[in-house]
Amino acid sequence: MQAITSLTSAFPRSEALVQATRDLDRGRTTPEAVQELYLRTEAEVAGLEQRLGLEPRTGGYLRWQDLFRPFAESWEGFTVGPLTRWFETNQFYRQPILHSPPGRVAGAIANWLPLPPGGKGPRKAILPGPYTFAGLLDNRSGETPESLTHRMGRLLGDEVQELRAAGYTAFQFQEPLLVYRPPEGARAEAVVAAYRAIASAAGGSVVAVWTYFADAHNAWPLLSRLPVSLVGVDLSETDALALAPATERRGLGLGVIDPRTSLVEEPAEVVRLARSIADRHRPTSLWIGSGAPLDLLPWEPATRKLHGLPAVRQGIDAASGGP
Amino acid sequence: MTDRLFPTQEIGSLMKPRWQLLGQRGESLDDAARADFVRWNELLHFVPADDPAVRKFLGDRSREVGAETVRDWAALFLLRYLEATGLDRVYDGEARRIEMYEYPVRQMRGFQFLGHVRSFDNKYYLKAAGTGEVRLDHPYHVEEFEFVRDHAKATPKLPITGPYTLADWSYNEYYLRRHEGWKGRDVRRRAQRDFVVEIARQAIRPTLAALIEKGCRVIQIDEPAAGTHPQEAELVAEGFNAATDGLDAEFSMHICFSDYRPLFPALLEAKRCRQWAWEFANRDTDGRDGYEVLNLFREYGDTRQIGLGVLDPHRDEVESPERVKDRILRAVKILEDPRRIWVNPDCGLRTRRLEIAYAKLQNMDRGAKLARAEVGGTAG
Numbered sequence: 001m002q003a004i005t006s007l008t009s010a011f012p013r014s015e016a017l018v019q020a021t022r023d024l025d026r027g028r029t030t031p032e033a034v035q036e037l038y039l040r041t042e043a044e045v046a047g048l049e050q051r052l053g054l055e056p057r058t059g060g061y062l063r064w065q066d067l068f069r070p071f072a073e074s075w076e077g078f079t080v081g082p083l084t085r086w087f088e089t090n091q092f093y094r095q096p097i098l099h100s101p102p103g104r105v106a107g108a109i110a111n112w113l114p115l116p117p118g119g120k121g122p123r124k125a126i127l128p129g130p131y132t133f134a135g136l137l138d139n140r141s142g143e144t145p146e147s148l149t150h151r152m153g154r155l156l157g158d159e160v161q162e163l164r165a166a167g168y169t170a171f172q173f174q175e176p177l178l179v180y181r182p183p184e185g186a187r188a189e190a191v192v193a194a195y196r197a198i199a200s201a202a203g204g205s206v207v208a209v210w211t212y213f214a215d216a217h218n219a220w221p222l223l224s225r226l227p228v229s230l231v232g233v234d235l236s237e238t239d240a241l242a243l244a245p246a247t248e249r250r251g252l253g254l255g256v257i258d259p260r261t262s263l264v265e266e267p268a269e270v271v272r273l274a275r276s277i278a279d280r281h282r283p284t285s286l287w288i289g290s291g292a293p294l295d296l297l298p299w300e301p302a303t304r305k306l307h308g309l310p311a312v313r314q315g316i317d318a319a320s321g322g323p
Numbered sequence: 324m325t326d327r328l329f330p331t332q333e334i335g336s337l338m339k340p341r342w343q344l345l346g347q348r349g350e351s352l353d354d355a356a357r358a359d360f361v362r363w364n365e366l367l368h369f370v371p372a373d374d375p376a377v378r379k380f381l382g383d384r385s386r387e388v389g390a391e392t393v394r395d396w397a398a399l400f401l402l403r404y405l406e407a408t409g410l411d412r413v414y415d416g417e418a419r420r421i422e423m424y425e426y427p428v429r430q431m432r433g434f435q436f437l438g439h440v441r442s443f444d445n446k447y448y449l450k451a452a453g454t455g456e457v458r459l460d461h462p463y464h465v466e467e468f469e470f471v472r473d474h475a476k477a478t479p480k481l482p483i484t485g486p487y488t489l490a491d492w493s494y495n496e497y498y499l500r501r502h503e504g505w506k507g508r509d510v511r512r513r514a515q516r517d518f519v520v521e522i523a524r525q526a527i528r529p530t531l532a533a534l535i536e537k538g539c540r541v542i543q544i545d546e547p548a549a550g551t552h553p554q555e556a557e558l559v560a561e562g563f564n565a566a567t568d569g570l571d572a573e574f575s576m577h578i579c580f581s582d583y584r585p586l587f588p589a590l591l592e593a594k595r596c597r598q599w600a601w602e603f604a605n606r607d608t609d610g611r612d613g614y615e616v617l618n619l620f621r622e623y624g625d626t627r628q629i630g631l632g633v634l635d636p637h638r639d640e641v642e643s644p645e646r647v648k649d650r651i652l653r654a655v656k657i658l659e660d661p662r663r664i665w666v667n668p669d670c671g672l673r674t675r676r677l678e679i680a681y682a683k684l685q686n687m688d689r690g691a692k693l694a695r696a697e698v699g700g701t702a703g
Contacts, residue, residue: 015438021445065444083443088552090492092443215508237508258506262437262452262494265506273505298438298450301494 003316005309008289011060012299042114056122056170059114066093070112076103087213096137104155122169129175130194146190153194157201170206179211182219199227212292234291240277252283255291262301267308271315329691330411335671337416346393349386367403409688412480423484433457452494459526462533480541486523486562491548523565541573550581556589563593579670588623600630602669611653632669634683641682647690
C-alpha cells in the first residue's frame with residue numbers, strides 16, 4: 001500500500017495577496033499587478049508542494065473565489081447569485097443560479113486551473129462534485145434534481161477528458177454535501193450514474209471523491225458503490241474505524257488535517273490512526289490530506305500544518321514496507 | 324420597560340458619516356462631506372454650530388480638531404439621530420467601533436492573531452487563535468458607554484459581542500490541546516465548550532459587571548454565530564448564562580440571518596435572557612410568513628420579550644408604516660400578548676445610507692404608533 005500526500009482543497013491566499021486583492025477592490029492597484037502576484041504565489045504553492053512531496057500537484061487554486069464560481073461565470077445557463085453560507089463555516093459562496101440546462105464551454109475551466117499545461121510531474125484537478133454542485137445551486141431550469149445530478153456528471157466527465165489532454169492525471173471531486181445531506185433513492189442512483197460518466201471519461205486516471213464537514217457514516221453504503229479510485233473522509237468528523245471496508249479493494253482518502261483549528265496535528269498520532277484505519281480497510285493506496293478545505297486557515301498556519309505531512313507519509317510507508 | 328405598547332429600539336451599528344472617516348484621518352472635508360455635516364447638524368443640533376472647533380473642522384482645518392473630538396461628534400450625531408426617530412432605547416450607532424470581533428479579542432490575553440481568512444471573494448477577516456488561558460486585560464466599551472450615558476435623552480442599550488461568537492470566530496488551540504488523543508468531533512466539542520465558557524467567565528462577565536457598575540441597565544449580547552452550528556445551541560445558552568451569572572441587568576440576545584428552528588429548545592436555557600431580538604423582516608413575504616417562526620416560542624411555552632425585526636437592513640426600500648404595523652400585528656396574533664413585543668430593525672442598518680436608514684427608522688416609529696392605535700392601550 002502506497003501513502004500519497006497531496007493538497008485536497010484550495011490553499012489560503014498569502015497575506016500579500018490578501019492585501020493586493022483588497023487594494024484591487026478599492027482601486028489602489030491594477031489588475032495586472034494582482035495577476036502578477038497570483039502567478040508568483042501559485043508558483044510558491046507549487047514549490048511548497050514539491051518540497052513537501054505533495055503529489056499530484058495542484059497549484060493551490062488561489063484565484064477561485066469559491067468552488068463554483070469559475071463554472072457559474074463561464075458555463076452556459078448560469079448567473080452568479082447571492083452570498084450563501086458555506087456549510088457550518090464563516091465563509092460564503094455566491095450561489096450559482098441555473099436558468100436553463102447547463103452547457104459546458106470548452107477551455108473555460110482549464111483557464112482557471114493554476115498549473116500551466118504541459119508542465120512536468122503528475123497534477124491533480126480539484127473540481128466540484130456533481131451532487132454537491134447540483135444540490136447547492138439555485139435550480140430554476142425546470143430539470144429534476146436527479147436529472148441535473150446525472151447531467152452534471154456527464155459535463156464534468158467532458159471536463160475531465162479535456163483536462164487529461166492538458167496533462168492532468170488525477171481528478172478530485174469535492175462532495176461535502178454527500179455526507180452532510182446524503183441522497184436517497186433515485187437521487188442516490190443519479191449520483192452513481194454521474195460518477196459512472198466521470199469514470200468512463202477518466203480512462204485510467206485517478207478519480208477521487210472527497211467528503212468533509214460531516215460524518216461519512218450514513219453515506220458510506222453509497223460512497224462504497226461509487227465507481228471511483230478512492231473516497232476521502234474527514235477524520236475530524238468521521239470515525240473511519242467504524243466504517244465497513246469496501247467489498248472491492250480500492251484507495252482510501254484520509255483528511256487528517258483539521259483546518260478548523262490552527263493546532264498542528266501530531267504526525268506520530270496521525271500515523272498511528274492512519275495505520276489502524278489501513279489495517280481495517282486494506283486500501284490499495286492511502287491518500288492523505290486535509291479534511292475540510294485548508295483555506296479555512298490563514299496562509300502561515302496552513303503551511304505549518306502541511307509541514308507535518310512528509311513525516312506522516314514516511315511513517316505509514318515504513319509501517320507498510322513501502323514504497 | 325416603557326409603559327406604552329410596542330416600544331422601539333435600535334439593534335446595531337449605523338453607517339459612519341464620511342466626515343467622520345475623513346476627520347479621523349486628519350484629512351480635509353470635501354464639499355459633499357461638509358454639506359452632509361451641516362445639513363444633519365441643522366436637523367439634529369448635535370454640536371453647536373458656532374463652536375470654534377466646528378468652524379475649524381468645516382473650514383479646512385480638520386487636522387487641528389483631532390480624531391478624538393471627531394469621534395465624539397460622530398457618537399453624538401448618531402445618538403441624536405436615533406433619538407430623533409423616536410426610539411425608546413438608543414446607542415451611538417457604534418460610532419467608535421470598527422467591527423465586533425477583533426476589538427474585544429484585543430482586550431483579552433490568551434489570543435494570538437494568525438492572519439487573514441477569506442469570508443468571500445476579496446473580503447477577509449483577521450482571525451485569532453486561543454493559545455492560552457483567556458484573561459481580560461481591561462473591561463471594554465466602558466468609556467464608550469459613559470459617553471452615551473452622559474448624553475443620551477432616551478435609555479441607552481449597549482451591544483456587546485457574545486462569548487459563543489468570539490469563540491466560534493477564533494481557532495481553539497489551548498483548550499483543544501488539553502484533551503488527550505485524536506481531536507475528533509466529540510473532543511472538539513468538549514474543547515469548544517471550555518473555550519466558550521472561559522471567554523464568558525473571564526472576559527465578558529467582568530466587562531458586563533464594569534458596565535453595570537457604571538449604570539448600564541440594558542445590554543444586548545450579540546451572537547450572530549449562534550446559527551452556524553445548530554447542534555451547539557446548548558453551548559450558546561451556556562455561554563450566555565456564564566457571562567451574565569449573578570449580574571442584574573436587562574439582557575437580550577440578538578441573532579440574525581439564521582435558521583432558528585434547530586436552535587429550539589436548547590437556546591431557551593439562556594435563563595437570564597429577557598428578550599430575544601431576532602431578524603424576521605428579511606424572510607418576510609406579503610403573507611407575513613417571516614413571522615411564523617414566532618410560533619416556536621408558543622410551541623415551547625417561552626413567554627419572554629421579543630425584539631421584533633420589522634426593517635430589512637439589506638434593502639433600500641423604505642418599509643411603509645402600514646407594513647410595519649402589519650408585521651407587529653402578525654406577531655401579536657401569534658404571541659397573543661402585545662406586551663411582549665419590542666420593535667426594532669432586523670439588524671444594524673450600517674449597510675444603508677444614513678438618509679435611507681433614517682427614513683426606515685421614522686417609519687418604524689410611525690408603524691408602531693399605528694399598531695398601538697389598533698390594539699389600543701398601554702403595556703400596563
